[in-house]
Structures are given as structure tokens and as C-alpha cells.
Amino acid sequence: MVSSDYWDAETAQRYDTSSSDMFAPDVLGPAVDFLTALAGDGAALEFAVGTGRVAIPLATRGVTVAGIELSQPMVDQLYAKISTDRIAVAVGDMATTRVDGEFSLVYLVWNSIGNLRTQDEQVACFQNAADHLAPGGRFVIELWVPPLRRFPPGQAAVPFDVTDHHLGFDTMDLVTQQGTSHHYTHEDGGSVRYSTSNFRFIWPAECDLMARLAGLEFEARYEDWNRNPFTSDSASHVSVWRKP
Ligand SMILES: C[S@@+](CC[C@H](N)C(=O)[O-])C[C@H]1O[C@@H](n2cnc3c(N)ncnc32)[C@H](O)[C@@H]1O
Incomplete structure (x- = not known):
């Protein structure tokens, strides 16, 4: 699968x-x-x-x-x-x-x-x-x-996009090489949509x-x-x- x-x-x-x-x-x-x-x-x-x-x-x-x-x-x-x-x-x-x-x-x-x-x-x-x-x-x-150099000990996430309409950051597990991108996107009308996508790095x-x-x-x-x-x-x- x-x-x-x-x-x-x-x-x-x-x-x-x-x-x-x-x-x-x-x-x-x-x-x-x-x-x-x-x-x-x-x-x-x-x-x-x-x-x-x-x-x-x-x-x-x-x-x-x-x-x-x-x-x-x-x-x-x-x-x-x-x-x-x-x-x-x-x-x-x-x-x-x-x-x-x-x-x-x-x-x-x-x-x-x-x-x-x-x-x-x-x-x-x-x-x-x-x-x-x-x-x-x-x-x-x-x-x-x-971007592991941006993950000092104790840091949980790395931002990859910080703009007025979108805040995106990645969390990563260095042992399993699994990661998740988290997206907070401003919608027309003022609401914020949260979405995720998963990956293996x-x-x-x-x-x-x-x-x-x-x-x-x-x-x-x-x-x-x-x-x-x-x-x-x-x-x-x-x-x-x-x-x-
Ligand atoms: C970031 S988009 C890239 C689309 C396009 N190549 C581009 O550059 O705009 C990732 C794409 O990968 C597709 N995808 C994810 N897993 C896949 C898989 N196992 N086999 C084929 N396509 C897959 C998604 O459905 C999505 O369309």
C-alpha cells in the first residue's frame, strides 16, 4: 500500500x-x-x-x-x-x-x-x-x-515560510527520517486554515x-x-x- x-x-x-x-x-x-x-x-x-x-x-x-x-x-x-x-x-x-x-x-x-x-x-x-x-x-x-543545521538541540520546528498570508514550519524526527510540514494559511474573510503534509527526508x-x-x-x-x-x-x- x-x-x-x-x-x-x-x-x-x-x-x-x-x-x-x-x-x-x-x-x-x-x-x-x-x-x-x-x-x-x-x-x-x-x-x-x-x-x-x-x-x-x-x-x-x-x-x-x-x-x-x-x-x-x-x-x-x-x-x-x-x-x-x-x-x-x-x-x-x-x-x-x-x-x-x-x-x-x-x-x-x-x-x-x-x-x-x-x-x-x-x-x-x-x-x-x-x-x-x-x-x-x-x-x-x-x-x-x-535543514538539520537549523535544528539545534531542544528546537522542535523550523520555519520555512513566514509571510502575511502563510506561516509554514517543519517538524522532523531525526531517528525515523519522518517529517511533517504544518501550514497556517490566511483565507479571504480573515479565517486561518491549518493543513499538514507528511514526508520522508x-x-x-x-x-x-x-x-x-x-x-x-x-x-x-x-x-x-x-x-x-x-x-x-x-x-x-x-x-x-x-x-x-
Ligand atoms: C508538490 S506536488 C508536485 C507536483 C508537480 N510535480 C509540480 O512540480 O508542480 C506533489 C505531487 O506528488 C503526488 N504524489 C504523492 N505521492 C505520490 C505517489 N506515491 N505516486 C505518484 N504521485 C504522488 C501528489 O499527488 C502531488 O500531485
Whole structure:
């Protein structure tokens, strides 16, 4: 059984608006440039494709894109924006769902590997990516680095967004690698909505080992989609592994 939280219709309906920062051209543009270049003449497959934030602009660039997504409501939102013949999405778990075809690129962005909350499922997800790749194809993930340096002894939570309309903070269990994001969001009319999402956090080294278990070779790690160098201060990474 999949351990992921299920993104329901209400969450899906709100997604593009509540994630508007991630749709900003300076955020999305470099990601789409990066992925378009890696797809080359081949097809791309997005795990956890969501409402198509990345897949739609990639398809608009002329890349053949398919997706796997657990939440039917998220897929409904995607198809409200683009027709079914432009992007084929299979509803299912990215750790186990197979789609037809061979891909030059499989990608999994915006920390979404963490939605799989067991190590077994994350290992299976890397294997599933490898199984969809043609020889020479790449698996790319975009993932935060767990902010443990911001967790001194005795501190229970780390804020990640403090704005007028949203207060977000993470709690994390360093033993089990389980975490929860807590969101307090101001609604129109003055009320505050509380919501949570759960994740399993992993470091780049664990990703590399999962890739290796799946038969993939490490190719590159950057701090961001602009290929800035990954350093010990990087809060996030874009990592690329290649199928031999
Ligand atoms: C942060 S959103 C990212 C969506 C999209 N990739 C983007 O960048 O906007 C995470 C997505 O992961 C999906 N998801 C969570 N667990 C999943 C799983 N086990 N298999 C496939 N999709 C999953 C959620 O339904 C949600 O659409």
C-alpha cells in the first residue's frame, strides 16, 4: 500500500494558486530549459506530475511528455489546462506504476520523492525510473537538503515560510527520517486554515545509493536548475543519474 498522503479535490483545486511562486517564470523557466535539454529528441516521463506545472511547458516546447500521478483530482486539474492527447497521464503510484514506452528522461521535482514515506518505496521509485529509461537516459530529481543545521538541540520546528498570508514550519524526527510540514494559511474573510503534509527526508548520499541500487550512474549534482555548484551551504539540489 502506498504511504503517500492523498491530495484531495480541495487541495488540487487550490494548488496552482497556492503554489503561484513556483509558477513564476524565473523559477519555472530554468527547470524547463534544463529538462528540455536533457530530453533531447526522446520522450520525458514525470513522476508525480501534479497539475502539470512543469509537464505542460515542457510539452509546449515540443517534448513528448507522459506522467504518473497518484491523485485523480490533480490529474483532473491538469486536463483542465491541456488535452489528453498532449500529455498521457497514468493514475497510480510512482513507485510501482508502469507506463508504455522508453524515455530519455524521467524526472521528479519539487521534493516529491519525499511523498513516499518509506525507504522501500523510495528505492522502488528509483528502480521504476530506471526501468522506464532507455540506455543513456537520465533520471533527474529536485530535492531539498534536510535543514538539520537549523535544528539545534531542544528546537522542535523550523520555519520555512513566514509571510502575511502563510506561516509554514517543519517538524522532523531525526531517528525515523519522518517529517511533517504544518501550514497556517490566511483565507479571504480573515479565517486561518491549518493543513499538514507528511514526508520522508533523505540526503543526497542516500539518493546516490538508491540510484546505484537501481543500476544508475551518478552524473551531476547542482544547487539549482541554473547549474550553480552544489556546496555544503546549498539548501536544495538538482541531481542527475544516467542509465548505462
Ligand atoms: C508538490 S506536488 C508536485 C507536483 C508537480 N510535480 C509540480 O512540480 O508542480 C506533489 C505531487 O506528488 C503526488 N504524489 C504523492 N505521492 C505520490 C505517489 N506515491 N505516486 C505518484 N504521485 C504522488 C501528489 O499527488 C502531488 O500531485
